[in-house]
Amino acid sequence: MTSNTIASLLSKENKLQDVEVKGWVRTFRANRFIALNDGSTINNIQCVVDFENTDEAVLKRITTGAAVSIKGSLTESQGKGQQVEIQVKSIEILGDSDPETFPIQPKKHSFEFLRENAHLRTRTSTFSAVMRLRSSLSFAIHKYFNENGFYYMHTPIITGSDAEGAGEMFRVSNLDAKNPPLDEDGNVNFKEDFFGKETNLTVSGQLEAETYAMSLGKVYTFGPTFRAENSNTSRHLAEFWMIEPEVAFMDLAGNMDLAEDFMKSVLSYILEHNREDLEFLESRLLDEEKTKPQAERSEMSLIEKIKFVVDNNFKRVSYTEAIDILRNCKPNKKKKFKYIIEEWGADLQSEHERYLVEKHFNCPVILFDYPANIKAFYMRLNEDGKTVRAMDILFPGIGEMVGGSQREERLDVLKAKMKALGIDEEELWWYLDLRKYGTAVHSGFGLGFERLVMFATGMGNIRDVIPFPRTPQNAEF
């Protein structure tokens, strides 16, 4: 008899059979009822121990966190709260767990405490649900792109280029840290480093993804990206995962269609496949909200929010329209914003985005056609000469989820832009080649994966949606 997963036991039709199951004890109640979990589902299976015929020494070792192997018969449950349970015939303690020292007690722990015990936090219902959802979302992403004719591509993590300018970078080196070799000018001689030049961790795979879009047509990346920024906030990580599709012959309108269809598809997937995890997280969130004043509580539950995104069109609003709305809105006129919107060209701050998304439109919003001078060099200049075909997708409660654009496909315009910004043509010779040889309209976007997991799980801190978060002063585990 091979052992069964708890998920399969709880879903099986044929109930009256002998089973074997292995897992970790969540609780042991009245010397009789084990709540056992093996990670295959949020639900525990109840295992009923015949304590009168079980060795006292064994009973004492059935503690929270212990690993056990149980043989018994699956039967309909007499008690409330479960359909089936296991009548235990034999139990073997595989690994003890000292109840005095095991950090994960059968009580509520703060998320801060659990972050310090990130190696054990998936033994809680909350974090196991979050990480199962993270896994499901990952699969849904690969599935979506695969079904839509995209190729998955692995762009390099170590990069010799720092032209993208998306943020501060981490240096990668194996020169002597204390006494690096110096060149004739007294600077560090990176020619002696592993790659023969200075290298950093990537901030984006976009530029490399463009090379593959311009040959394979439709590609996407899904990999880690890095920012060496000293941002100790609940929305920033130094290491996070990003999804970046890039498509040849697609313009900005197509880019918006793709992003919207993609987001709806992956969120539909978890509604279909992770119902129990979502229901658990929804109730957790409701409990948490009860401690807040009425005005700060969400109007929608977690599942309602996800369904709302799946079922409603994203509102498409040009930057120019958005500025008009913001200039004339109450918080701007009453000077409640920290940054007052006075004229066209202002960079939108999080407070403005939140107003648009959470107060004015109350749905996901795609802002597009931003002023050229607040956006990256590679974005397609519009015919007006002052805006670019950029788009940001803003989600209620999360802010920017997606940033994308149609790319500048005209060699002369791109070169002029790079020159104006002091970006070295020689460093991006290969990027320019794409505009020299068979250039075409193409577009893509980047989605911060952890932001998506936050939205889908209702977790409020980005450190709680990635297994082992990397933040300033913290690279534990």
Place this chain on the structure above:
Amino acid sequence: MTSNTIASLLSKENKLQDVEVKGWVRTFRANRFIALNDGSTINNIQCVVDFENTDEAVLKRITTGAAVSIKGSLTESQGKGQQVEIQVKSIEILGDSDPETFPIQPKKHSFEFLRENAHLRTRTSTFSAVMRLRSSLSFAIHKYFNENGFYYMHTPIITGSDAEGAGEMFRVSNLDAKNPPLDEDGNVNFKEDFFGKETNLTVSGQLEAETYAMSLGKVYTFGPTFRAENSNTSRHLAEFWMIEPEVAFMDLAGNMDLAEDFMKSVLSYILEHNREDLEFLESRLLDEEKTKPQAERSEMSLIEKIKFVVDNNFKRVSYTEAIDILRNCKPNKKKKFKYIIEEWGADLQSEHERYLVEKHFNCPVILFDYPANIKAFYMRLNEDGKTVRAMDILFPGIGEMVGGSQREERLDVLKAKMKALGIDEEELWWYLDLRKYGTAVHSGFGLGFERLVMFATGMGNIRDVIPFPRTPQNAEF
């Protein structure tokens, strides 16, 4: 009318219709026949230009590498080599390609040359086929694990631990490279670095994956890993992708079953989904082999090799049996090996593995139960006290494809092993916690993804199966 992919045009049943297609010109023959490719398939579609009614200036711009948009009618082809073709009604040049300077000419280029033009090499049939296969294998991996109840987990790329000892590491830092801050002892003060300590790029996600296996049951990683080793060979990269499943309650025998089933499943997937790409690469390989002496040619074609792995059981051989075979084999007795096998305990070199796999067994081989002192600290010590429950899977022509083991689950044995090897307990406190709280038998393995892509594509150099290879002195693009 939205534009069609060439893959859909070549597979469609309803053939007599007006179509629009965009792609890059592979060749233009007799001022009449465009071979057009858009990356959606290895096959080009033939577009027949009515040159008598087409502007001379436009005809001149139909050059290899140019991007074009074509409208026309899909018809049955009169010529040989294709079922359908497009009778061009209008053609628009989207992006020119100067035939004098475009690096990818319609002729055979060396792989070395194409590596220097890695941003354009997927415009060749060979590299587009390789990268489509790489993408398909990636998807097959996610699909396999998803269908078998595994959760995908993202283990950290930046790590504060160097305990795994799998190889030399790259340092990640944003201290001043030339004048780093020093501590009282005159050493670099990594407390002032971004993470407050010295950090490196990961060599493996295994130890972190174990934490999730011991809570979620079955997990896997699929992410980049790094080695700062100065190996300029056709089988090593400084940055490569690895797949690492880890399963609670699974022993070494289960680990072998999993690895074999997994390999067969992902290879079956490409046989089913990438037939045309495989056929192209198979014929490429046959051409290449014709230049070799008979004795060096493969007995099997590419597709036959893949089928052989899918259809046959992997041979399971203990290290001890392998040593017996090697000690008594001809090349050992005749001292043809560089390293002569004299006694039990010898580390197997590539020449020995190749003999076993390619000469003796002539099939994939799983070697297991290696001497403890040539394997990593975390492997489960057997009852004999001298071997560990390790396994390596060796493939003909590739060598080691998979390395795995059952993990040491006993706290006292693990601690003793770490002490003997000088591994700091404090650094791996969280890893030891897994043995303190609910420990259990568990196992896993690591698969070098690029090795798998090499096997599946028949490519001989690992730099040709990853988009932008990172090797000593090379981090271009």
